[in-house]
Amino acid sequence: MNPKTRFNEFRVRISPSLDEFRFMLKRMRKSPLSVVGIAIIVFFVAIAALAPVLAPPNWPDPFKIPNVKGSFVSTPSPPSVDAPFGTTENQYDIYYGVVWGSITAFRTGITVTLAAIIIGLIIGGISAYYGGVIDEIMMRFTDIIFAFPGLILAMAFVIAIPQKIDINLGITTLSFSLTRLDKVLISLVVVGWAGYARLIRGEVLRVKTEDYVEAAKAVGCSDFRVMVRHILPNAIYPLMIAASLDIGAIVLSAAALSFLGIGSVIGYADWGQLIFTSQNWVYATPQAPLMYWYTFLIPGLFIFTFVLGWNLLGDALRDVLDPMLRRR
Amino acid sequence: MGMRAFLIRRILLVIPTLVGVTLLIFAVLQFFSPEQRAVILMSKPGANIHDVVREFGLDQPVWVQYANWMKQILRGDLGWSNSINMSVKDVILTRWPATAELVLFSAPIIILLGIYLGIKSAVHRDKPLDHATRVASIIGWSLPSFWFGTILLAIFWGGLHWITRGQLTTDATLYIDLSKAAATPYFFKYTGFVTIDSLLNGQLWITLDAIEHLILPAAVLIVIQIALIIRLMRSSMLESLNKPFVIMARAKGLAQNEVINKHARRTALIPAITMSGLLIAGMLNGLVITETIFGIPGLGNWAATAAIQLDIAAVLGFALFSGVIFVFSNLIVDILYAYVDPRIRLD
Numbered sequence: 001m002n003p004k005t006r007f008n009e010f011r012v013r014i015s016p017s018l019d020e021f022r023f024m025l026k027r028m029r030k031s032p033l034s035v036v037g038i039a040i041i042v043f044f045v046a047i048a049a050l051a052p053v054l055a056p057p058n059w060p061d062p063f064k065i066p067n068v069k070g071s072f073v074s075t076p077s078p079p080s081v082d083a084p085f086g087t088t089e090n091q092y093d094i095y096y097g098v099v100w101g102s103i104t105a106f107r108t109g110i111t112v113t114l115a116a117i118i119i120g121l122i123i124g125g126i127s128a129y130y131g132g133v134i135d136e137i138m139m140r141f142t143d144i145i146f147a148f149p150g151l152i153l154a155m156a157f158v159i160a161i162p163q164k165i166d167i168n169l170g171i172t173t174l175s176f177s178l179t180r181l182d183k184v185l186i187s188l189v190v191v192g193w194a195g196y197a198r199l200i201r202g203e204v205l206r207v208k209t210e211d212y213v214e215a216a217k218a219v220g221c222s223d224f225r226v227m228v229r230h231i232l233p234n235a236i237y238p239l240m241i242a243a244s245l246d247i248g249a250i251v252l253s254a255a256a257l258s259f260l261g262i263g264s265v266i267g268y269a270d271w272g273q274l275i276f277t278s279q280n281w282v283y284a285t286p287q288a289p290l291m292y293w294y295t296f297l298i299p300g301l302f303i304f305t306f307v308l309g310w311n312l313l314g315d316a317l318r319d320v321l322d323p324m325l326r327r328r
Numbered sequence: 329m330g331m332r333a334f335l336i337r338r339i340l341l342v343i344p345t346l347v348g349v350t351l352l353i354f355a356v357l358q359f360f361s362p363e364q365r366a367v368i369l370m371s372k373p374g375a376n377i378h379d380v381v382r383e384f385g386l387d388q389p390v391w392v393q394y395a396n397w398m399k400q401i402l403r404g405d406l407g408w409s410n411s412i413n414m415s416v417k418d419v420i421l422t423r424w425p426a427t428a429e430l431v432l433f434s435a436p437i438i439i440l441l442g443i444y445l446g447i448k449s450a451v452h453r454d455k456p457l458d459h460a461t462r463v464a465s466i467i468g469w470s471l472p473s474f475w476f477g478t479i480l481l482a483i484f485w486g487g488l489h490w491i492t493r494g495q496l497t498t499d500a501t502l503y504i505d506l507s508k509a510a511a512t513p514y515f516f517k518y519t520g521f522v523t524i525d526s527l528l529n530g531q532l533w534i535t536l537d538a539i540e541h542l543i544l545p546a547a548v549l550i551v552i553q554i555a556l557i558i559r560l561m562r563s564s565m566l567e568s569l570n571k572p573f574v575i576m577a578r579a580k581g582l583a584q585n586e587v588i589n590k591h592a593r594r595t596a597l598i599p600a601i602t603m604s605g606l607l608i609a610g611m612l613n614g615l616v617i618t619e620t621i622f623g624i625p626g627l628g629n630w631a632a633t634a635a636i637q638l639d640i641a642a643v644l645g646f647a648l649f650s651g652v653i654f655v656f657s658n659l660i661v662d663i664l665y666a667y668v669d670p671r672i673r674l675d
Contacts, residue, residue, distance in 0.1 A: 033463070144348035148651045151613035153352075155635050156647040160359040252472055256617060259474040261636035275475060279621075282482050283493075289486030296482070300475030308470040315466060 037312025044306055048102045055099040063100055063269045065092040076281055076292050086294040088277045092267055094294065098302045100269035105306055108185060108254045109247035115189045117243060120196025121232070127197070128204035129227055139201070145194035151253055157187035158262050181264040184257050188250055199242055203235035210234070241317050248310030255303050271306075274299035334666050342659055349651040350401065353644055354394055360640070362386045368641045369397070371405045371415065406648065407641030411634045416645035419630055425520035426495060427615055427626035429538075434546040434553075435611065442554045443600065446561020450569065450596075451588060462562075465555035473614055477548045477621035484544060491540055494623045495522060500537045545622045553610050560603045561596065568596040598669045601661060608657045612650050 029035065047054065051062075058066040068083045068091045079086045085094035127138040145153070161183045167174040178186070207213065208231065216230045257263040258272025266277060278295035285291070357365055366380040384400070385392045406416035414422075449461040484490045494501070507515035515529050523542075526534035568574060569592050577591045616628035623629070627646060634642030 033466075140344065140348065143345060144352050147345055147349050147655050148352070148647065149609040149612035149654055151616065152631070152647050152650050155616070155631070156353070156356055156643050159635055159638060159640060159643055160356045162359055248470060252470075255472055256474060256613075259472075259617065260620065260632050272474075275472075275478070279478070282478055283486045290482060293482065296475070296478045300472060300478065303472045304470060304475060307472070308467065311466050311470045315462075 031316050033312050034316030037309050037314075037316060040305055040309030041313060044102050044106070044309065047099060048106055051099050051103055055093075055096045057100075058096070063104065065097045065100070065267050065269050067091045068093050076278075076295050078291075079294060085298045088274060088295055089280065090267075090277075092274075092277070094274060094298055097269050097274050098271065098299055101271045101274070101299070101302065102306070104181070104264070104268075104270045105251050105303075108181075108188075109251045109310075112185055112188045112192060112250045112254075113243050113246055115185075116192035116246075117196050117239060119189070119193035120198075121200055121239075123193070124197035124200030125204055125227060125232070128201040128208065129223070129231070135201075138197075142194045142197050145191065148191075150191045151256060154184075154187040154191045154253060154257060155260070155262065157190050158183050158257060161186060179264070180262075181268065181270070184254050184263050187257075188253055191253075192246070192250065195246075196239065196242065200235060200239060203238060204231055207231050207234045241314065244310065244317055245314035248307040248314070251303070251310075252307050271299045271303045275303075331666065335663065338659065338662055338666070342655060345655050346652065349648065349655060350398060351394075353648045353651070354397060356644060356647075357397075358390075368644070369400070369407055371400075371408060373408050373410065373413075401648075406645035409630070409634060409639055409642035409645070411637045411639035411642055412630065416642055419642070420627065420645070420649055422520070423625060423627050423630055426522070426624055427619065427628060429521050429523060430542060430545055430549070430615065430619070430624060430626065431611060433539075433542045434549040435607075437546070438550050438554050438557060438607065439604070441550075442557025443561050443597070445554070446558045446600075447565050447588070447593060447596070449558065449562045450565035453566065458562075461558060465558045468551045469555035469559075471552055473548055473552050473617045474621060476551065477545070477618055480544050480548065481621060491544065495541055495625055496534065496537050497541075500534045503531070503534065541622070541624075545618045545624060548618050548621075549611065549614050552614060553607060556603075556607060556610060557600070560600050564599045565592060565596040568592045571595065598665070601665050601668065605654075605658045605661050608654060608661075612654065 051057075058064055068077070068087050073091055074089050076089055077083065077087045077091065083093045083095055085098065087093055088097075123138055123142065127135045161178065163178055165176045165178065167176075213226060213230050216226050221229070254263060255270075255272030255275070258270055259276050261276055263276070264270040264273050266273065275296055278292070278299070281292035281295045283289050357368065360368065362381065363377060366377045366384070366386055369384055370377075370380045381387055384396045404417050406420075408414075409416050409419050412419060445461050445465075449458045452458050481493065485492060492498075496504075504515050507513045515525075515531070517525050518528050519525055522538045523535050526532070526538065571592075574587060574592045577587045582591075612628075615626065616632050618624070619626045619629035620632040627649075631643060631646040633639075634646070
């Protein structure tokens, strides 16, 4: 087959999806809230991408916030030329922290969501495709995660996961050492995968009975091929919406864990951690109670705006993609 | 299947779920070495590690350990909380009223106001009121509770000096604490709820003081959790407004009020009930943060302090406790659901 016909064939095959995508964009453009959401996310992408320019990295570890003037004076210092947003206690530069913290936020949201989706896909997919006893066992397993309020379960995991994990393989021992942030990410995946497993199970169950799946089975495709080539591409759409809605929530949970003092270590470029250190400075002195306003106001504003951006986008996506509400 | 059969089946289903809850907590325990586990499990501090290892069979196979641990839990022994030097069971018993007080103060407002705003929003779809409600609820949903709480505290404590952090002002706390030491106690803790106890003791000023201190934490919970209810209620009401019987009610000339209140709202409330499980989970999560910010001596505050001090028995005990609470609240939600929607129990 020559490349041109192949391309044409490809174009014909994906043209409905392209139309769908164009229609989606058109709807999104019409909703001002989603435009605001996208603008916010673009803004944060820009900050994250330009972080080395906005705040020259503190080598060797750019995620370690530098101490302004290298001192460890325990009271926060107000905004100045050296630290445009002021410093936390022990003189960690808040400006540096929020700029590099945006990378941490993206990393947290995206890694956790991707990992949770992959586990959810495997468990939910297998569960729905094979059904019967396998389904029953896996879904009861999923139910256990749902039996806990998420943040509280994540708290338990964060403090229980050890710093160093050794896996004994007989011949050699594999060792991983985990940072505090890694532990937060793992705990959030442990709590988060169950929702995706349930979602994907429902979708696969819906798609499984379609004629094209029966046809693929009839011509002798393997289970794996049927699942990956025929079922998954048709079941994955709602997963995307759920994921975009989830990123904000995950960043919020990670920040909450940091706020509780069990997230990333003090001095790490992480928004939640900055608020954790600001707790002592909410009420400064009876004469000037709000003199340390910058320690809690600024990092929180970043978290709030970031989450708001994702939630606005997710909300708009849902309206656009929900077949019950669209095209009216 | 009648209501009775449904009830029996649903209640029986609680047992495997509870076993699952304990299994997960037990699995988390396995992250620790046997010696560490012995320290976590001991019911009094300073017990001999070897005794604990023997008692719990920590040198035995896993299922023996699970069985021993379950026996202990069923007896109500959840270990010792080092961070406040009390047994986990006693902490839960003394601290739940403060948490419950906060829930009772905020949950009714969240539910009633949330339903009201959700319906209003749906009825006035795409009108300014709808847009305003939606924007407000997205903002509420995106607010980090710990930040919002901190800002409120800064404004009303630091800025306006209206309240202090904590459950009561120092005067009220002193009044209650001194009663314990007094020759003839004059303040009795009948229920553990400060608001109710102070009324029963005839100390209206303490009641008012306690309520004053509940307003801000409740506001944080309300602003953040109400978004969920508004959103659910709005979409469920929108669906209901397009149902044939509602259109029929309109067509036969019923007044708008009648259509909304008598026909559409009733069906719209049903799906909202099932989703209230989410509200319960959100509240439990939110309480940990809110109590910590405002220094309310409840369960969430204890769990947060315990987590930072690596008081593992306390965190796991609290996780287990909230899992059990959550399982039972979901049971109640499901029963309510079956009660209002016959299709469920006849399934």
